[in-house]
Amino acid sequence: MTSEKQQSASCLKKFTNFTVWFDEILLNAKIVDNRFPVKGFLVYLENGAYIMDKIRKMLEEKLEKTGHKLMLFPLVTTDELFAKEAEHIKGFSGEVFKIELKGDKESQRTLIIRPTSETIIYPMFKLWIRSHADLPLKVHQSVNVYRYETKATRPLYRVREIPWNEAHTAHESPTDAERQVREAIEIYSQVLKELGISFLLLKRPDFDKFAGAVYSIAFDAWNPDGRVNQVATVHNLGRNFAKAYDITFEKKDGSRGYVYQLCYGFGYSRVLAAIISQHGDDRGLVLPPAVAPTQIVIIPILFKGQEKEVMKYAEEIYREVKDRWRTVLDDREDVTPGEKFYHWELMGTPIRIEVGPKEVIEGTVTLTRRDTLERIQCSKDKLIDKITFLMDDILRNLRERSERMLHKLIVDARSMEEATKAVDDKNIVRVAWCGSLECAQKIRENVGGEIRGERYDIAERPDRPCIACGKEARTIVYVARAY
Amino acid sequence: MTSEKQQSASCLKKFTNFTVWFDEILLNAKIVDNRFPVKGFLVYLENGAYIMDKIRKMLEEKLEKTGHKLMLFPLVTTDELFAKEAEHIKGFSGEVFKIELKGDKESQRTLIIRPTSETIIYPMFKLWIRSHADLPLKVHQSVNVYRYETKATRPLYRVREIPWNEAHTAHESPTDAERQVREAIEIYSQVLKELGISFLLLKRPDFDKFAGAVYSIAFDAWNPDGRVNQVATVHNLGRNFAKAYDITFEKKDGSRGYVYQLCYGFGYSRVLAAIISQHGDDRGLVLPPAVAPTQIVIIPILFKGQEKEVMKYAEEIYREVKDRWRTVLDDREDVTPGEKFYHWELMGTPIRIEVGPKEVIEGTVTLTRRDTLERIQCSKDKLIDKITFLMDDILRNLRERSERMLHKLIVDARSMEEATKAVDDKNIVRVAWCGSLECAQKIRENVGGEIRGERYDIAERPDRPCIACGKEARTIVYVARAY
Numbered sequence: 001m002t003s004e005k006q007q008s009a010s011c012l013k014k015f016t017n018f019t020v021w022f023d024e025i026l027l028n029a030k031i032v033d034n035r036f037p038v039k040g041f042l043v044y045l046e047n048g049a050y051i052m053d054k055i056r057k058m059l060e061e062k063l064e065k066t067g068h069k070l071m072l073f074p075l076v077t078t079d080e081l082f083a084k085e086a087e088h089i090k091g092f093s094g095e096v097f098k099i100e101l102k103g104d105k106e107s108q109r110t111l112i113i114r115p116t117s118e119t120i121i122y123p124m125f126k127l128w129i130r131s132h133a134d135l136p137l138k139v140h141q142s143v144n145v146y147r148y149e150t151k152a153t154r155p156l157y158r159v160r161e162i163p164w165n166e167a168h169t170a171h172e173s174p175t176d177a178e179r180q181v182r183e184a185i186e187i188y189s190q191v192l193k194e195l196g197i198s199f200l201l202l203k204r205p206d207f208d209k210f211a212g213a214v215y216s217i218a219f220d221a222w223n224p225d226g227r228v229n230q231v232a233t234v235h236n237l238g239r240n241f242a243k244a245y246d247i248t249f250e251k252k253d254g255s256r257g258y259v260y261q262l263c264y265g266f267g268y269s270r271v272l273a274a275i276i277s278q279h280g281d282d283r284g285l286v287l288p289p290a291v292a293p294t295q296i297v298i299i300p301i302l303f304k305g306q307e308k309e310v311m312k313y314a315e316e317i318y319r320e321v322k323d324r325w326r327t328v329l330d331d332r333e334d335v336t337p338g339e340k341f342y343h344w345e346l347m348g349t350p351i352r353i354e355v356g357p358k359e360v361i362e363g364t365v366t367l368t369r370r371d372t373l374e375r376i377q378c379s380k381d382k383l384i385d386k387i388t389f390l391m392d393d394i395l396r397n398l399r400e401r402s403e404r405m406l407h408k409l410i411v412d413a414r415s416m417e418e419a420t421k422a423v424d425d426k427n428i429v430r431v432a433w434c435g436s437l438e439c440a441q442k443i444r445e446n447v448g449g450e451i452r453g454e455r456y457d458i459a460e461r462p463d464r465p466c467i468a469c470g471k472e473a474r475t476i477v478y479v480a481r482a483y
Numbered sequence: 484m485t486s487e488k489q490q491s492a493s494c495l496k497k498f499t500n501f502t503v504w505f506d507e508i509l510l511n512a513k514i515v516d517n518r519f520p521v522k523g524f525l526v527y528l529e530n531g532a533y534i535m536d537k538i539r540k541m542l543e544e545k546l547e548k549t550g551h552k553l554m555l556f557p558l559v560t561t562d563e564l565f566a567k568e569a570e571h572i573k574g575f576s577g578e579v580f581k582i583e584l585k586g587d588k589e590s591q592r593t594l595i596i597r598p599t600s601e602t603i604i605y606p607m608f609k610l611w612i613r614s615h616a617d618l619p620l621k622v623h624q625s626v627n628v629y630r631y632e633t634k635a636t637r638p639l640y641r642v643r644e645i646p647w648n649e650a651h652t653a654h655e656s657p658t659d660a661e662r663q664v665r666e667a668i669e670i671y672s673q674v675l676k677e678l679g680i681s682f683l684l685l686k687r688p689d690f691d692k693f694a695g696a697v698y699s700i701a702f703d704a705w706n707p708d709g710r711v712n713q714v715a716t717v718h719n720l721g722r723n724f725a726k727a728y729d730i731t732f733e734k735k736d737g738s739r740g741y742v743y744q745l746c747y748g749f750g751y752s753r754v755l756a757a758i759i760s761q762h763g764d765d766r767g768l769v770l771p772p773a774v775a776p777t778q779i780v781i782i783p784i785l786f787k788g789q790e791k792e793v794m795k796y797a798e799e800i801y802r803e804v805k806d807r808w809r810t811v812l813d814d815r816e817d818v819t820p821g822e823k824f825y826h827w828e829l830m831g832t833p834i835r836i837e838v839g840p841k842e843v844i845e846g847t848v849t850l851t852r853r854d855t856l857e858r859i860q861c862s863k864d865k866l867i868d869k870i871t872f873l874m875d876d877i878l879r880n881l882r883e884r885s886e887r888m889l890h891k892l893i894v895d896a897r898s899m900e901e902a903t904k905a906v907d908d909k910n911i912v913r914v915a916w917c918g919s920l921e922c923a924q925k926i927r928e929n930v931g932g933e934i935r936g937e938r939y940d941i942a943e944r945p946d947r948p949c950i951a952c953g954k955e956a957r958t959i960v961y962v963a964r965a966y
Binding site for chain 1: 516518519520521524525526527528529531532533535536552553554555556557558559560561564580581582583584594596603606607610622624627629631644646
């Protein structure tokens with residue numbers, strides 16, 4: 001079994017110099033090219049685009065199974081529509097891209113490019129929702145949203161063109177809305193679990209909730225540099241937007257009321273970043289089998305005089321596995337086996353199969369799993385079973401390894417000094433907080449990290465006073481630097 | 484077999500009052516909602532979004548099988564990049580949406596929202612292509628492009644937010660580029676064939692080719708109102724863009740040269756429009772099975788005292804077919820069978836299965852195919868085979884029916900008067916043309932239709948003089964109104 005020591009040994013650069021490590025992988029492993037001459041706009045290369053597309057399919061399948069309808073909404077809204085929900089416009093107006101339409105007077109106007117689609121979707125909800133029979137209404141779309149970030153951009157983590165899935169739902173009652181919060185959390189948790197990504201499920205403090213929400217739940221994934229990576233959020237909007245956009249329905253008793261709403265978003269590029277940085281090592285990507293563009297690579301080891309037998313055998317193996325897994329037979333003649341190993345390790349291919357003269361004679365293959373680099377002999381007739389097992393076991397190992405790392409990164413702090421040191425040491429810090437905005441600001445200023453919120457999945461009662469003011473604490477919160 | 488008479492009889496409104504018919508279907512069959520308050524920006528409802536998503540998957544599968552890599556490129560380009568290819572900017576600069584970035588001086592600039600992505604993708608090609616080993620390079624993406632149309636917009640046909648797939652390729656030689664033209668045409672033709680859509684494959688006249696192309700091939704689908712609907716295009720760009728964006732490669736002989744390029748696009752909303760308008764009838768949609776959100780609907784016909792047996796039987800049938808086809812058991816209690824028939828015919832569901840007391844006793848079901856409305860008795864044990872046959876036969880019939888209509892719509896004209904009358908009668912007109920721009924203009928002004936080009940798939944030699952000037956004709960061209 002792999003230990004943290006093993007992971008750390010092969011992840012020296014990842015943990016000590018994350019930015020360099022990450023940027024190298026992005027281009028070398030064909031994830032993204034960051035050289036397009038508009039800041040914050042990425043070109044997704046073949047592996048990056050492929051993995052995001054797979055993530056999208058995994059998520060959309062679960063959304064559709066739970067009754068979310070795919071619909072597609074415009075890129076733009078009008079400034080009138082955008083301004084309807086007061087908190088929302090306050091939160092987003094500083095960071096939107098605008099299109100000024102010229103032309104004849106009738107068409108002179110300003111269009112706002114969506115930073116998120118509430119102001120585009122909810123005017124339609126108003127048209128569609130008449131009675132309780134129309135509820136719940138659950139829609140989703142996978143699109144890009146655009147935010148004119150003034151902060152420094154970072155590929156995948158903080159970009160101006162953000163690929164995500166956003167879901168929007170409307171319900172009859174607060175109970176139904178609460179049930180939907182749990183369903184959304186379950187869907188996102190499942191996808192992340194199938195990708196082996198570990199995260200903290202946090203209820204954001206009020207000062208950091210989504211603009212216009214009653215409360216916000218966030219999925220914060222750990223990152224090797226100690227920052228947390230918010231990969232998804234679920235917002236209970238209560239009736240705030242319903243009142244702003246006048247979305248009412250006729251209840252079963254004949255009276256009219258506002259609907260209760262949720263919106264939730266799943267950031268594809270940030271999940272891609274989490275896959276790279278939680279699982280990767282100094283050799284490159286380590287991909288969960290479900291999203292790997294190539295799941296198996298077969299590399300023939302050719303010796304003079306035996307090329308024909310080995311190639312024939314390699315082709316046999318290829319035919320055996322290719323319909324079950326995405327397989328490449330790397331038979332390039334001008335590249336050495338060592339160079340091929342290097343290439344496919346960089347690409348994160350879960351399983352490598354080597355076949356040489358020895359394997360031909362013995363009727364075996366040599367498998368190497370990318371996560372542990374363990375080499376395994378396997379007879380040809382047990383190959384399918386063995387690979388089936390390994391694919392599951394690789395995901396299990398990635399998930400457990402990632403979870404162990406998350407737990408290792410979380411440290412308790414009882415003083416500002418302890419907390420500051422822990423954040424400097426790239427940890428996620430658990431502190432007691434009284435709940436006041438003043439203390440939150442003190443913590444941010446002193447500790448250099450932000451309060452990310454309290455656990456949503458478990459109740460954690462404070463057993464000590466507020467770390468900032470020493471008064472009675474209301475809650476236990478997690479503090480970290482963030483992207 | 485269905486005759487044109489049958490189709491015409493059930494398509495009275497579609498052929499006599501297309502616009503009203505089409506707009507009704509769009510909203511009633513949940514295709515799009517055109518009430519969003521920005522002109523030319525549609526909301527795709529559950530069926531429209533679903534069908535487009537299926538079309539996308541059909542196309543992308545074929546693109547990937549032929550070596551096209553999915554990549555994703557930014558929404559915007561800079562005005563410097565946009566201006567590089569002289570013909571291209573002339574063609575598109577009048578109809579782009581612009582974002583004026585404010586903020587500090589360094590970031591003050593104008594961004595152009597893509598009307599198509601040559602000016603975004605080719606600067607990256609310049610970075611990626613070094614030698615012949617990098618060629619061919621074939622990429623594709625399914626995205627929206629944006630054109631600030633000044634003409635009247637029409638839902639799906641002429642919109643400002645255009646969902647499409649665009650592919651871009653680079654090659655070593657003109658021969659390779661020509662081979663790629665044929666591959667692209669084959670891919671698009673296959674998808675359209677699997678949707679039963681018939682079209683003319685036309686080489687556009689020079690004055691109507693893509694801005695920056697050497698020549699353009701277009702897929703013009705017929706439309707009930709006599710206009711043609713350009714659903715896809717393939718452009719051979721030669722070295723025009725390679726020279727503008729300086730895309731060179733080292734050849735096998737060590738010298739350097741410009742690459743040869745293609746771009747081709749497949750319009751999802753226009754193909755959706757073609758599905759609706761070529762196959763639909765006055766009862767609503769008639770969907771090809773491959774893209775139907777619901778492929779089979781089962782409707783129990785309940786008689787007092789026998790509800791239980793019939794429902795049990797309907798559920799049995801449901802369990803038998805649901806894993807093979809997308810099936811709905813419509814067991815709503817407050818809706819009559821007649822209302823259900825009406826609903827699912829509107830939705831274009833390919834096969835309806837009715838089961839009542841008679842079917843329970845006989846161990847049969849009554850099938851109705853949506854394309855011909857023919858009713859078929861089938862014993863329960865032959866159901867799977869029968870449905871498998873019918874699904875294929877429905878597509879075959881839709882395709883043949885559509886092709887017969889296309890051939891019926893094409894008429895020969897030997898004089899301007901004949902041509903004008905034919906266009907007025909909603910036909911596509913075949914005329915001889917000398918090839919001069921003057922005569923093209925005369926034809927447009929007199930006939931009220933545009934020269935859409937000559938056949939690319941077959942050679943048609945003119946056997947008569949130019950319809951406009953009476954001089955020797957160079958080619959046979961097709962004239963029609965267009966969207």
